[in-house]
Amino acid sequence: MQAQKDAVQLLKHAGLRVTPQREAILQFLLDYDGHATVDDIYTSLQDRFPSMSVSTVYNTVKQLSQVGLVKEIGVGDGASRFDINVEPHHHLVCTRCGALFDFYLEEPIHLSVPPEAEGFEIEDYHVEVRGVCPRCKKQQVS
Amino acid sequence: MQAQKDAVQLLKHAGLRVTPQREAILQFLLDYDGHATVDDIYTSLQDRFPSMSVSTVYNTVKQLSQVGLVKEIGVGDGASRFDINVEPHHHLVCTRCGALFDFYLEEPIHLSVPPEAEGFEIEDYHVEVRGVCPRCKKQQVS
DNA sequence: GACCTAGATGAGAACGATTCTTAAATAAGA
DNA sequence: TCTTATTTAAGAATCGTTCTCATCTAGGTC
Numbered sequence: 001m002q003a004q005k006d007a008v009q010l011l012k013h014a015g016l017r018v019t020p021q022r023e024a025i026l027q028f029l030l031d032y033d034g035h036a037t038v039d040d041i042y043t044s045l046q047d048r049f050p051s052m053s054v055s056t057v058y059n060t061v062k063q064l065s066q067v068g069l070v071k072e073i074g075v076g077d078g079a080s081r082f083d084i085n086v087e088p089h090h091h092l093v094c095t096r097c098g099a100l101f102d103f104y105l106e107e108p109i110h111l112s113v114p115p116e117a118e119g120f121e122i123e124d125y126h127v128e129v130r131g132v133c134p135r136c137k138k139q140q141v142s
Numbered sequence: 143m144q145a146q147k148d149a150v151q152l153l154k155h156a157g158l159r160v161t162p163q164r165e166a167i168l169q170f171l172l173d174y175d176g177h178a179t180v181d182d183i184y185t186s187l188q189d190r191f192p193s194m195s196v197s198t199v200y201n202t203v204k205q206l207s208q209v210g211l212v213k214e215i216g217v218g219d220g221a222s223r224f225d226i227n228v229e230p231h232h233h234l235v236c237t238r239c240g241a242l243f244d245f246y247l248e249e250p251i252h253l254s255v256p257p258e259a260e261g262f263e264i265e266d267y268h269v270e271v272r273g274v275c276p277r278c279k280k281q282q283v284s
Numbered sequence: 285g286a287c288c289t290a291g292a293t294g295a296g297a298a299c300g301a302t303t304c305t306t307a308a309a310t311a312a313g314a
Numbered sequence: 315t316c317t318t319a320t321t322t323a324a325g326a327a328t329c330g331t332t333c334t335c336a337t338c339t340a341g342g343t344c
Contacts, residue, residue: 017311017320038301053323058302060321074219077331079301092255092262101259109269110248113234117243119276120234127251127269134261159340161292180330195294200331202292219302221330 006030014067021045021052025060029070035081035100075100075128090126094133096140101133148172156209163187163194167202171212177223177242217242217270232268236275238282245271 007027011018024045029036042057061082064070071083075093085102092101105127113120132140149169153160166187171178184199203224206212213225217235227244234243247269255262274282 019311019321021322051323053325054301055303055324056322077216077222080219090253092259092264094262095265101256101262103253103256103259106252106254109251111232111245111269111271112248114243114245117234117245117275119279120236120243120271120273121279122234122271122273123237124273125269125271127253127267129253129262129264129267131265132263133259137261137263159291161340163293193294195296196330197295197332198293 010069014064014069016063016067021049021056022060022063024048025057026064026069029064029082029084032084035073035083037079037081039079041082073100073126088124090129092129092131092133094136095130096132096136099133099135103129152211156206156211158205158209163191163198164202164205166190167199168206168211171206171224171226174226177215177225179221179223181221183224215242215268230266232271234271234273234275236278237272238274238278241275241277243275 007023007030008018010026011022016022025041028041028044032040038054038057038061041061042052042054045052045057061070061072065072065082068086069084071086072080073083073091074080075091076098078098081100089102089104092103093099109125109127149165149172150160152168153164158164167183170183170186174182180196180199180203183203184194184196187194187199203212203214207214207224210228211226213228214222215225215233216222217233218240220240223242225244231244231246234245235241251267251269
């Protein structure tokens with residue numbers, strides 16, 4: 001009840017219409033521990049919304065991300081993931097299994113904009129660290 | 143002649159068979175000023191290799207990147223881009239037009255691996271800075 | 285130079301993620 | 315309750331990429 005109200009309030013405050021589908025999708029992301037793909041959301045809500053289409057999930061997460069309620073993270077080549085953690089943070093990606101971990105930088109990056117991009121207006125940045133996660137490291141025989 | 147020899151030598155040293163298609167693709171990347179997509183390569187070589195298939199381009203760039211002759215950079219959602227600059231470097235991406243600029247970090251990043259990823263073995267990392275390039279900034283009225 | 289074989293190519297089918305299209309359904313203000 | 319601008323469902327369409335497989339060829343061997 002509590003949590004359900006949250007999703008509704010968040011949608012209202014964001015100026016989005018409250019529909020059952022949106023509420024469920026946002027709620028799912030609020031409860032989900034990790035970085036969900038559209039397919040995660042879609043299949044998880046199949047029971048409650050058997051007739052919901054994938055387009056609806058795409059539309060919804062796009063809107064949620066436009067109003068800043070979720071953050072889209074596109075690492076590597078696979079499907080985009082959606083993160084309820086909208087604070088600026090970065091990711092470790094396992095090149096073996098695709099697992100994703102959040103991390104925070106100890107201090108902001110320092111970069112020198114090259115001459116040909118003089119005047120580039122930085123909006124934000126994302127660091128993608130690639131490597132082998134502890135789980136996969138354990139599994140490899142070497 | 144000079145440049146052409148380079149591509150051949152690079153392929154040989156990498157232990158790859160030298161085929162006309164590979165030579166042309168690598169040469170194209172050597173000459174190309176920027177970050178080419180598979181489609182850039184494919185369409186640019188249509189004249190010289192009318193019967194070359196996209197698969198060949200995909201196969202070739204994949205191999206070139208496996209032997210370290212080029213670097214694949216996948217920013218945002220669109221097509222992967224291939225970069226003859228294999229030094230560790232990072233990218234500015236224009237969120238309006240998709241333009242891509244290289245940049246270098248003044249100093250390496252410092253990160254604290256989160257507890258749940260304890261033992262993560264870092265292979266490399268890539269910083270994607272998003273914003274508005276000078277050209278697009280000029281064009282927007284505001 | 286001719287021969288052999290692992291490896292490369294071309295053509296198109298297949299695939300996965302995402303977007304588009306359209307008609308029907310509905311949230312939310314009047 | 316009525317109205318209208320939004321949202322939805324369903325599936326077609328699109329885009330980038332991979333796969334399949336029959337044919338071809340680079341490059342070592344004789």
